[in-house]
Amino acid sequence: MTARSALRRYVLVCFLTWLPQGLMMPSMVLLMTARGLGLAEIGLVVTVFSVVTVSLELPTGGLADVLGRRVVLAASAAFLTAGLALMSVATTLWAFMAVSVLKGVARALSSGPAASWYVDTLHRVEGHDADLKPGLARGGATESVALCAGVLAGGALPLVVPPELVFPLAAPSLAGAVAAAGLLAAVLVALPEPPRGRASLAGVLRGVPGTVAAGLRLAGGGALLRRLMAAAMCSGVLLFAIELLTPGRLAELAGSAEEGGLAYAVVAALGFAGSAAGSALAPRAARLAGTSARGAIAGAVVAALSVGALAATSGLGGAAGLASAAGAYVVLFAGLAVTSLLALELTHRAVTAAERTTVTSISSLSQQSGGVAANLTLGALAAQAGLGAAWGVAAAVTLASALLFVRMPAPTGSSRAPALLARSGSD
Incomplete structure (x- = not known):
């Protein structure tokens, strides 16, 4: 396999992984509201998703390092297909909580294996000195394009599907289930791996805890990885605040649930377009700033200022409110x-293939932990003090995260060659 072929396969899987997420996003909160759930119950459903994901991040990351990337990604696609299919027919709190469990398992299984497969393959083809930024940037931009396309389609579906055929707000999750089934087929075909030998269930179960423990020691023992995990937690606060607070705000501005779903789809699509641009520009940002760490600082400052703009304009209504949210979203996500x-x-450069997915799962766990904190605090803060206060807290957390990249230390704890570690530490 060539580097170009590996990149094409990685980009395809990135697109199909996030397309179902984009399809369900505009209507998820509105669907639960339409079926009788209150804001507190919706917060509980979202928290169940986060808790399940956090609980399984490390075991599933270790499973991918022991058993293989492809089988874990295929299992993720299967769980996501089941979860979105159930979501389209769920009508009770318990049913939506079951959906969150299935989606949480799928999310935990999908955290890291695709990127790990690409990095491992590129290292086999070009060696450990291969430049990871262009391929990872292409994958990140593709994920954002998938989310952009998904939210636009998911926002429009409730307005065009015949009500007698399917409940309008359930149509996006049903379409997402079909897309997730397509991901399952693509993963099985497009991601070949070197033979790992036959592994018994007992052997796998014995290997996972050791891999997880090694990943935890690595992530906790090196100052660079500790800072990266803290930065991921801060980004989780911001991302989950957006998911929790924005749909209701835009529905209020638009005037109805269906129109609010479309408004959220358009605004979110603009945000994901900004994200695609930011991912594509990240290698250039690192070059202009001098190092990857300095480029990350610039991105965090821009995001924090954009959230601050959301807070400052939270009292606007009508077209002005929609326009300010759209503009802030583009810059924020970029x-x-x-x-x-x-x-x-920086994370992939600090680890080896043996613990690569485990460490990226720890990063995802950190992000989910930040999301749990946001769900439990920012929703209540917004209800009592207004959206501006909640956005202000998210902006402060995001700005503080920029400090984590200042004087980023050299990586430690990896079994990489010393020369590669020295080169990575230059950032």
Whole structure:
């Protein structure tokens, strides 16, 4: 396999992984509202998703390092297909909680294996000195394009599907289930791996805890990885605040649930377009700033200022409110994408293939932990003090995260060659 072929396969899987997420996003909160759930119950459903994901991040990351990337990604696609299919027919709190469990398992299984497969393959083809930024940037931009296309389609579907055929707000999750089934087929065909030998269930179960423990020691023992995990937690606060607070705000501005779903789809699509641009520009940002760490600082500052703009304009209504949200979204996601992409590159450069997915799962766990904190605090803060206060807290957390990249230390704890470690530490 060539580097170009590996990149094409990685980009395809990135697109199909995030297309179902984009399809369900505009209507998820509105669907639960339409079926009788209150804001507190919706927050509980979202928290269940986060808790399940956090609980399984490390075991599933270790499973991917022991058993293989492809089988874990295929299992993720299967769980996601089941979860979105159930979501389209769920009508009770318990059913939506079951959906969150299935989606949480799928999310935990999908955290890291695709990128790990690409990095491992590129290292086999071009060696450990291969430049990871261009390929990871292409994958990140593709994920954002998939989300952009998905939210536009998911926002429009409730307005065009015949009500007698399917409940309008359930149509996006049903389409997402079909897209997830397509991901399952693509993963099985497009991601070949070197033979790992036959592994018994007992052997796998014995190997996972050791891999997880090694990943935890590596992530906790090196100052660089500790900082990257803290930065991921801060990004989780911001991302989950957006997911929790924005749909209701835009529905209020638009005037109805269906029109609010379309408004959210358009605004979110603009944000994901900004994210795609930020991912594509991340390598250039690192060059202009001098190092990947400095480029990440610039991205975090831009994102924080954009969230501050959301807070400052939270009292606007009508077209002005929609326009300000759209503009802030574009810049916010562009800045966040620059920081996230460069943090991902720094993470992959600090670890070896043996613990690669485990460590990226620890990063995802950190992000989910930040999301749990946001769900439990920012929703209540917004209800009591207004959206501006909640956005202000998210802006402060994001700005503080930029400090984590200042004087980024050299990586430690990896079994990489010393020369490669020295080169990575230059950032």
